[in-house]
Amino acid sequence: MRLSELMRGIEILGISGNPDGEVRSVCYDSRQCKPDGLFVAMPGLRTDGHEFIPDALALGARFILHERDFVSPSGITAVRVRDSRQVLGRLGKNFFSHPSARLCLIAVVGTNGKTTVTYLLEAILRAAGHSVGVLGTVNYRYGDKHIPAPNTTPESFEMQRILREMADHGITHVVAEVSSHAIDLRRVDDCAFDLGVFTNLTQDHLDYHRTMENYFQAKRRFFTELLPAGGKNRPQRMILNGDDPWGQRITREARGGRFIYGLNPPCDVTADSPHLSLGGIKARLHFGKETLEITSPLLGKFNLYNILAAAAAAHALETPKEAIRDGIAALTQIPGRLEKVSTAAQPAVFIDYAHTDDALRRVLQNLSAFRSGRMITVFGCGGDRDRGKRPLMGEAATDLSDLTIVTSDNPRSEDPLDIIREIESGIRVPKFTDMADAKNQPDQRGYLVLPDRKEAIAAAIGTAAVADIVLIAGKGHEDYQIIGARKFPFDDRVIAREALQQRQSRRNGS
Numbered sequence: 021m022r023l024s025e026l027m028r029g030i031e032i033l034g035i036s037g038n039p040d041g042e043v044r045s046v047c048y049d050s051r052q053c054k055p056d057g058l059f060v061a062m063p064g065l066r067t068d069g070h071e072f073i074p075d076a077l078a079l080g081a082r083f084i085l086h087e088r089d090f091v092s093p094s095g096i097t098a099v100r101v102r103d104s105r106q107v108l109g110r111l112g113k114n115f116f117s118h119p120s121a122r123l124c125l126i127a128v129v130g131t132n133g134k135t136t137v138t139y140l141l142e143a144i145l146r147a148a149g150h151s152v153g154v155l156g157t158v159n160y161r162y163g164d165k166h167i168p169a170p171n172t173t174p175e176s177f178e179m180q181r182i183l184r185e186m187a188d189h190g191i192t193h194v195v196a197e198v199s200s201h202a203i204d205l206r207r208v209d210d211c212a213f214d215l216g217v218f219t220n221l222t223q224d225h226l227d228y229h230r231t232m233e234n235y236f237q238a239k240r241r242f243f244t245e246l247l248p249a250g251g252k253n254r255p256q257r258m259i260l261n262g263d264d265p266w267g268q269r270i271t272r273e274a275r276g277g278r279f280i281y282g283l284n285p286p287c288d289v290t291a292d293s294p295h296l297s298l299g300g301i302k303a304r305l306h307f308g309k310e311t312l313e314i315t316s317p318l319l320g321k322f323n324l325y326n327i328l329a330a331a332a333a334a335h336a337l338e339t340p341k342e343a344i345r346d347g348i349a350a351l352t353q354i355p356g357r358l359e360k361v362s363t364a365a366q367p368a369v370f371i372d373y374a375h376t377d378d379a380l381r382r383v384l385q386n387l388s389a390f391r392s393g394r395m396i397t398v399f400g401c402g403g404d405r406d407r408g409k410r411p412l413m414g415e416a417a418t419d420l421s422d423l424t425i426v427t428s429d430n431p432r433s434e435d436p437l438d439i440i441r442e443i444e445s446g447i448r449v450p451k452f453t454d455m456a457d458a459k460n461q462p463d464q465r466g467y468l469v470l471p472d473r474k475e476a477i478a479a480a481i482g483t484a485a486v487a488d489i490v491l492i493a494g495k496g497h498e499d500y501q502i503i504g505a506r507k508f509p510f511d512d513r514v515i516a517r518e519a520l521q522q523r524q525s526r527r528n529g530s
Contacts, residue, residue: 023083023097026058026114030107037097043083046111046177047076055080060111060177061087062104069104085111105176109210112180119183120212121252123191126333127198127208129242130219130261132379133326134172134197136318137217139354140330141195144347148339153186155179156197157373158355158497162186173202179211200225200238203246212250216243217259217333219326221266222378226406236266243274257336259329262287281332283324289332294324298368298390305331305344312341317352320386356496358383361516367393367484369520371512373496375402375429377412380493384420393487394422398480399494400473401443403434403502410439411446417467417493418449423458423483424467427476429494430502436471444469455479473501474515481519482526492516 024040045057050072053059059076061069061084070088077084077096084090084098085107092098101107126141128134138156145152153162155174160167160182167182173196174182186194198216202208221236229235247256255277261267263282271280281289294303300317301324316327327348334344353359362369370387374380380399388395397417401410417424426443428436444451450466452458458468470476480490492512495501501510 021115023058023099026111027099028114030110031102032099033102034100035098036092037083037095039097041083041097046115047081048108048175048177050075050079050081053079053081055082057081058083058085058111060085060104060108061090062108063087106206106209109176109180109206109208112177113210115177116180116184118212119180119187120194122187123183124193124215124337125183125211125213126193126195126215126217126337127213127242127247128195128217128219128329129198129203129239130217131222131224131376132374132382133219133322133329135373136323136326136354136357137219137329137333138195138197139351140326140348141333143351144330144334144339144344145193145195145337147347147350148334148343150193151191153182153191153194154196155182155194162191162194163189171202172197172199173207176205176207176210179207183211198242200235201228203242204229204238208242208246211246212252213247213256214250214252214254215257215259215333215336216247217329218243218261218264218267218270219329220261220264220378222376223409223412224376224406226408227404228406236269239266240270240273243270243276248276259333259336261325261329263325277336279332279336281325281328283328289328289335291324291328294321296321296324296386296389301327303327307331307335307341310341312345314345314348316348318354319358319390320383322382322386323358356498356513359496359513361513362490362520365486366520366524367481367486367488367490369481369484369490369492369516371496371516372491372493374399374493375413375495377409377416380413381416381420383491383493384416387489387491388420391487391489393485393489395420396423396425396480396484396488396490397421398425398427398473398476398490398492400427400429400436401439401494402430403432403436403439405432407442410442411444414443414446415448418447418465421467421491422465423480424449425476425480426467426469427473428471428501429473430498432502433504440469440471455483459483473510473512477512477515478519478522481516481523484523490516 048060053076059081258278262280279288291303305312359371452468499511500507
């Protein structure tokens with residue numbers, strides 16, 4: 021593509037070299053640059069892309085887009101812009117011929133529930149006969165293709181590339197988890213969205229946003245700025261949680277068509293007569309005067325909210341009610357979201373991604389309603405992330421569990437014991453010295469520290485009776501553990517199944 025075409029709609033502060041050269045590729049990672057490519061130099065959170073311009077040139081880049089002073093060598097075209105990161109998405113939109121204009125693009129925004137809502141919408145839209153792609157925390161997928169997800173929401177140029185691939189492969193609808201980071205870093209500014217779903221807002225990511233108000237403003241910006249800017253010849257709609265105070269605030273502050281969902285009146289999409297059990301959810305959904313009986317294998321009240329969000333979004337897209345019913349019923353399991361890894365003859369063991377105090381509390385509240393024995397919880401907190409939620413998670417876990425085992429999550433560059441000490445500062449129940457001490461006091465609620473996550477999972481499952489429920493929280497679908505700067509293979513589901521087998525072998529041997 022000619023440089024002049026690639027820069028269409030972009031404010032240029034200055035240019036040196038050939039303004040109409042042929043650009044063969046675009047890269048923002050200097051290691052990925054190719055001959056006759058354009059390198060976008062962006063300041064990052066840890067490094068500055070301007071420092072890698074020589075590396076890009078060495079690999080054959082002949083065009084440099086920059087926002088800081090740069091003297092271009094002979095034969096190199098340099099384009100200066102005000103904000104390289106903001107421009108990257110527009111470059112992708114131009115380079116890939118605005119793929120989202122050809123798609124029905126749905127964003128799911130919020131702290132908790134995004135992944136589940138995307139899976140539900142995927143199932144519903146498929147039941148309606150649509151070809152569906154998904155961008156989210158677990159992976160990016162369409163057709164038979166599954167791509168590992170380095171971020172919940174792709175970088176802006178990659179977002180445009182993947183959307184182009186999806187459109188070219190006949191995908192008609194794309195459901196995307198859109199994170200607060202993605203909104204703040206302008207990864208989705210140049211996407212034309214048809215629908216935005218808001219799940220809820222609870223404390224998370226304050227290591228980045230600093231305050232809850234800043235965190236909210238990132239979410240709000242999607243509904244007040246990005247969704248209305250879609251530019252399509254059909255109305256953009258908001259799907260908002262009417263029972264969440266932050267959702268109520270978006271309802272007041274954002275203009276445009278909307279559907280409100282929730283269990284408390286007044287809501288456009290709601291449910292009555294819900295029956296929640298370990299077998300799943302049964303409820304009657306209301307869409308104004310229309311009703312729909314649904315069943316779902318998913319568990320708990322929070323998943324009823326996720327079902328309402330997906331059903332409201334599908335209703336806004338005029339999806340047949342039969343497809344909504346069939347799609348909800350068809351979704352049996354979501355990777356790492358209250359995923360059961362045990363059998364009927366074993367303690368009920370669940371793996372969940374809950375990594376905020378609100379998510380952890382909700383999962384435990386819902387599981388507690390089904391238990392006949394003890395509630396045993398294993399969890400930790402990630403390193404180099406929001407430290408303020410650590411004591412809150414300690415409080416949530418121990419408030420609702422008979423035995424809590426505090427362990428490591430992804431410690432990254434932090435000392436796991438330092439993270440655990442911050443978790444402990446929110447705990448108000450006694451601490452057991454070791455597992456033997458916990459076993460000797462079966463009627464005493466308390467907690468134990470086992471920094472080795474594998475040991476912690478094995479200890480929880482090893483001590484559990486068949487009537488007990490074990491929740492292993494925080495990492496969900498992740499198949500790795502980050503210690504220092506390295507990723508090591510580690511999957512809670514695999515470790516839990518191994519521990520269950522060892523537990524069964526011990527009992528068979530005895």
